[in-house]
Amino acid sequence: MNLIKFDIRSQICPATLLIALKEINRHTQSLEEGTVKLVFLTDNRDALTTIPESVTNMGYSVNVIKDENCYSIEVSGGER
Amino acid sequence: MISEDEIKRLTSQNAELQRKYQASVRYIRDKVDQLLTVMGTSPLKPEELDDETLIGVDPIGIISNSFVQILRHLHRTNEKMKIATDEIKAIFESAGIGILVIDGDMRVLEYNTMLAKHFFDGSSGIIGQPCYKFVCRLEDAKDCPFMAIFKAGESVHQEKWLLHNRYYNVVGTPVINDSNEITMAVVVYVDITERIRKDEELRQSEEKYRDLFENANDIIQCIGPDGSFQYVNRAWNETLGYGSEEVSDLTIFDIIHPECDDCRSEFKTVVFGEKPGRIETKFITRDRREIIVEGNINNILDKDRVVGTRGIFRDITERKRAEESLASEKERLLVTLRSIGDGVITTDITGTIVLINKVAENLTGWSQQEAAGRPILEVFNIIDEKTRLKADNPVCRALKSGETVELENHTILVARYGAERVIADSVSPIMDTRSEIIGAVLVFRDITEKKYMEYRLLKAEKIESLGVLAGGIAHDFNNLLSGILGNIDLARTVYVLRDEVNIMLSRAEKATLMAIDLTSQLLTFSKGGAPIKKMASISDLIKCSIDFVLRGASVRCESYFSPDLWQVEVDEGQISQVINNLVINAVQAMPEGGLILVSAENVIVGQSKMQGLKEGGYVKIAIKDEGVGISRENIGKIFEPYFTTKQTGTGLGLATAYSIINNHHGLIDVESRVGSGTVFYLYLPALEGTVESKAEPPTTDQPATGRGKILLMDDDAIVRETAGDILKHLGYDVAFAAGGHDAIQIYKKALEDGYGFDAVIMDLTIPGGMGGKEAIGKLLEIDPAVRAIVSSGYSSDPIMANHIQYGFAGVVAKPYKIQNLGEVVNKIISKV
Numbered sequence: 001m002n003l004i005k006f007d008i009r010s011q012i013c014p015a016t017l018l019i020a021l022k023e024i025n026r027h028t029q030s031l032e033e034g035t036v037k038l039v040f041l042t043d044n045r046d047a048l049t050t051i052p053e054s055v056t057n058m059g060y061s062v063n064v065i066k067d068e069n070c071y072s073i074e075v076s077g078g079e080r
Numbered sequence: 081m082i083s084e085d086e087i088k089r090l091t092s093q094n095a096e097l098q099r100k101y102q103a104s105v106r107y108i109r110d111k112v113d114q115l116l117t118v119m120g121t122s123p124l125k126p127e128e129l130d131d132e133t134l135i136g137v138d139p140i141g142i143i144s145n146s147f148v149q150i151l152r153h154l155h156r157t158n159e160k161m162k163i164a165t166d167e168i169k170a171i172f173e174s175a176g177i178g179i180l181v182i183d184g185d186m187r188v189l190e191y192n193t194m195l196a197k198h199f200f201d202g203s204s205g206i207i208g209q210p211c212y213k214f215v216c217r218l219e220d221a222k223d224c225p226f227m228a229i230f231k232a233g234e235s236v237h238q239e240k241w242l243l244h245n246r247y248y249n250v251v252g253t254p255v256i257n258d259s260n261e262i263t264m265a266v267v268v269y270v271d272i273t274e275r276i277r278k279d280e281e282l283r284q285s286e287e288k289y290r291d292l293f294e295n296a297n298d299i300i301q302c303i304g305p306d307g308s309f310q311y312v313n314r315a316w317n318e319t320l321g322y323g324s325e326e327v328s329d330l331t332i333f334d335i336i337h338p339e340c341d342d343c344r345s346e347f348k349t350v351v352f353g354e355k356p357g358r359i360e361t362k363f364i365t366r367d368r369r370e371i372i373v374e375g376n377i378n379n380i381l382d383k384d385r386v387v388g389t390r391g392i393f394r395d396i397t398e399r400k401r402a403e404e405s406l407a408s409e410k411e412r413l414l415v416t417l418r419s420i421g422d423g424v425i426t427t428d429i430t431g432t433i434v435l436i437n438k439v440a441e442n443l444t445g446w447s448q449q450e451a452a453g454r455p456i457l458e459v460f461n462i463i464d465e466k467t468r469l470k471a472d473n474p475v476c477r478a479l480k481s482g483e484t485v486e487l488e489n490h491t492i493l494v495a496r497y498g499a500e501r502v503i504a505d506s507v508s509p510i511m512d513t514r515s516e517i518i519g520a521v522l523v524f525r526d527i528t529e530k531k532y533m534e535y536r537l538l539k540a541e542k543i544e545s546l547g548v549l550a551g552g553i554a555h556d557f558n559n560l561l562s563g564i565l566g567n568i569d570l571a572r573t574v575y576v577l578r579d580e581v582n583i584m585l586s587r588a589e590k591a592t593l594m595a596i597d598l599t600s601q602l603l604t605f606s607k608g609g610a611p612i613k614k615m616a617s618i619s620d621l622i623k624c625s626i627d628f629v630l631r632g633a634s635v636r637c638e639s640y641f642s643p644d645l646w647q648v649e650v651d652e653g654q655i656s657q658v659i660n661n662l663v664i665n666a667v668q669a670m671p672e673g674g675l676i677l678v679s680a681e682n683v684i685v686g687q688s689k690m691q692g693l694k695e696g697g698y699v700k701i702a703i704k705d706e707g708v709g710i711s712r713e714n715i716g717k718i719f720e721p722y723f724t725t726k727q728t729g730t731g732l733g734l735a736t737a738y739s740i741i742n743n744h745h746g747l748i749d750v751e752s753r754v755g756s757g758t759v760f761y762l763y764l765p766a767l768e769g770t771v772e773s774k775a776e777p778p779t780t781d782q783p784a785t786g787r788g789k790i791l792l793m794d795d796d797a798i799v800r801e802t803a804g805d806i807l808k809h810l811g812y813d814v815a816f817a818a819g820g821h822d823a824i825q826i827y828k829k830a831l832e833d834g835y836g837f838d839a840v841i842m843d844l845t846i847p848g849g850m851g852g853k854e855a856i857g858k859l860l861e862i863d864p865a866v867r868a869i870v871s872s873g874y875s876s877d878p879i880m881a882n883h884i885q886y887g888f889a890g891v892v893a894k895p896y897k898i899q900n901l902g903e904v905v906n907k908i909i910s911k912v
Contacts (some may be wrong), residue, residue, distance in 0.1 A: 021143065
């Protein structure tokens with residue numbers, strides 16, 4: 001599985017969300033096929049709510065991991 | 081060149097376009113903010129994205145694409161939801177429980193088929209109606225416990241709720257919305273009527289089995305793999321004497337008898353899964369009593385694993401004792417039955433043989449194994465002795481009549497291989513406790529010997545009475561002959577006679593001697609006296625007799641004597657006479673010639689083996705001919721005096737033989753078959769000690785004369801006269817006495833007068849008076865030195881043989897002959 005990281009630190013909402021949604025849209029097919037996992041590095045706390053909620057509504061799985069300086073939001077093909 | 085107007089128009093147009101662009105950007109920005117808000121995030125800030133970047137980033141496009149994905153996801157979710165709803169609906173309908181959905185006013189919102197079936201099957205229009213009307217069939221819900229669901233917001237449980245004769249477990253659960261309001265309640269009804277009924281049945285069944293378990297008379301125990309008791313019943317406690325509280329401290333090894341190693345190992349094998357089945361062993365009770373038990377052990381399995389053993393036992397101690405006692409009783413009865421001296425046969429009601437004892441086995445020739453199960457008629461084959469026809473079987477008669485049946489006389493039992501025995505028997509029906517016939521017992525005995533003995537006894541009595549008669553006649557006759565012979569003797573001695581007279585007297589003497597011989601035979605035959613026995617070789621005696629008799633006869637004789645033949649103690653003359661008679665008979669039975677077989681052997685007669693003989697050693701003599709034989713009618717009479725089938729016979733030969741052998745304490749027997757021949761058997765007691773033969777004194781031709789005074793006692797006047805003449809002729813003085821009393825008086829008076837007698841001659845027996853036997857005692861009292869001579873015609877009398885013992889000095893046989901009398905008197909008087 002390909003891991004594609006996006007460093008969107010220093011970005012704030014809604015830009016963070018828009019960037020995340022844009023990348024998810026771009027990788028929709030790969031995500032659905034389960035060949036790719038997108039990881040968004042962010043330091044925006046609002047994004048920890050907005051991204052997972054939107055991504056969940058879109059039917060993907062979300063996992064939030066707290067790193068030392070930021071958060072990793074992992075998005076992968078959910079249970080369709 | 082661009083005109084001013086054009087510039088103005090273009091400026092105005094540019095301003096317009098600028099305004100429209102601004103309006104468009106504002107619009108886009110508004111819609112982006114709107115969309116971002118829908119997405120749950122904050123609106124865009126102008127400093128975040130300038131208008132140009134905003135257009136370039138295309139947030140609407142991004143969000144629209146996301147919406148497409150969201151909608152697609154929602155669509156999928158809706159499809160799943162629908163399936164789930166359908167599933168729930170199916171579950172709702174198909175659940176084996178009644179489900180009711182009500183609102184806060186207890187009105188029915190929904191219900192499933194099972195609920196309808198429980199409470200209002202077939203009814204419609206239930207939705208919207210109060211549940212209590214249809215479920216509880218009540219007018220109001222004031223006592224309804226499920227009201228509490230809406231009041232307290234909690235689940236309500238009702239167990240074993242009785243509704244319309246059925247039991248339900250009911251659970252009501254509130255349904256709470258997002259606003260935390262109780263919008264409805266789901267009430268679930270589980271019909272437990274069947275379960276309760278089954279529980280009740282189970283309880284009753286358990287109670288029943290417990291009742292059986294506790295009240296069983298057999299002892300029941302359940303034992304764990306370690307030998308500990310898991311449970312025992314009341315009978316166990318009572319039988320083994322342990323209280324319920326003590327059982328937990330015990331193991332099976334505490335109650336198995338120490339000697340019963342088999343039982344211990346049996347228990348262990350059961351624990352390891354073996355199935356021993358039936359078992360008999362011994363247990364030890366609390367008070368160390370030993371009990372015998374029998375029963376079954378099974379293993380208790382849990383998923384193929386042995387978790388214990390179950391044993392059901394019965395205390396058979398008493399039964400065992402009774403069985404042992406019965407067996408011993410049976411054994412004793414059987415032994416008794418088999419030891420009974422009579423034959424015993426028992427049959428069942430059909431006359432089939434059940435039991436036959438040893439004696440019956442011997443008599444019938446059928447063993448117990450062979451006879452059992454056979455009809456009595458086959459084994460007990462009886463015929464009439466005289467007609468030889470089959471006799472009525474008494475068993476059949478007894479079974480038919482139910483009464484004891486005695487067998488007819490003259491019945492013969494024909495054994496399996498033809499042997500015939502005369503039997504006496506009786507048959508009694510065997511009755512059970514209800515007096516019903518269940519079989520018959522036949523008791524019979526072999527009376528062949530008894531009959532033979534009876535016959536012999538009868539014959540012996542007959543012969544004895546004849547003997548007395550013959551003896552009496554012979555005694556008198558002998559006295560008469562004494563007179564005749566003495567006088568002839570005297571006449572020839574005293575006078576010198578002419579030859580013709582001498583010849584006549586010789587004839588008279590010969591005839592008299594023949595008469596004396598006949599008298600002697602009669603006296604021998606009669607009970608007149610015992611034989612004068614001497615040790616003798618029977619073979620020599622037989623040989624001598626055979627030689628004498630067979631001289632000139634046309635028969636051959638073969639003899640066989642055992643080389644170690646025992647000696648016998650016999651009167652040689654008498655036994656010779658017996659053998660002579662038997663051999664003569666044999667010769668006469670074979671007028672055309674033939675063979676006589678004579679044999680002698682030693683035999684031992686044991687107890688009861690030979691009727692009429694004492695136990696001991698005997699010499700058995702057999703004299704067998706091939707003659708005409710003796711018929712059945714005659715064979716019983718041959719030993720009777722004067723019975724003869726021969727024209728020239730006296731009828732005294734066999735009677736005398738019988739008497740002689742009887743006096744020798746022996747036995748004479750006969751076997752004969754007409755046309756085949758006859759065998760006579762003589763049994764003579766073998767000698768245990770030896771008898772000294774007495775040397776006979778030499779005799780001279782001339783009668784011895786002498787002097788002296790002699791007292792002659794005889795009841796017969798002729799005898800007195802003749803003997804007196806002979807004694808006087810020989811030189812003696814003679815006085816006479818007719819009986820014992822006279823003799824004693826005369827002897828006593830002469831002694832007192834000083835002229836005592838030198839000798840006294842006394843007749844041994846005086847009919848109706850005192851004979852010599854008694855008188856000698858008196859005389860000895862008067863004169864211990866008396867010299868008395870006993871005389872008698874019964875030469876075989878024991879006193880004659882042993883006269884010294886009786887006090888006599890000598891003995892002289894009658895009829896008197898001068899020679900003999902002279903010698904004896906002379907010898908007695910000479911001794912003085």
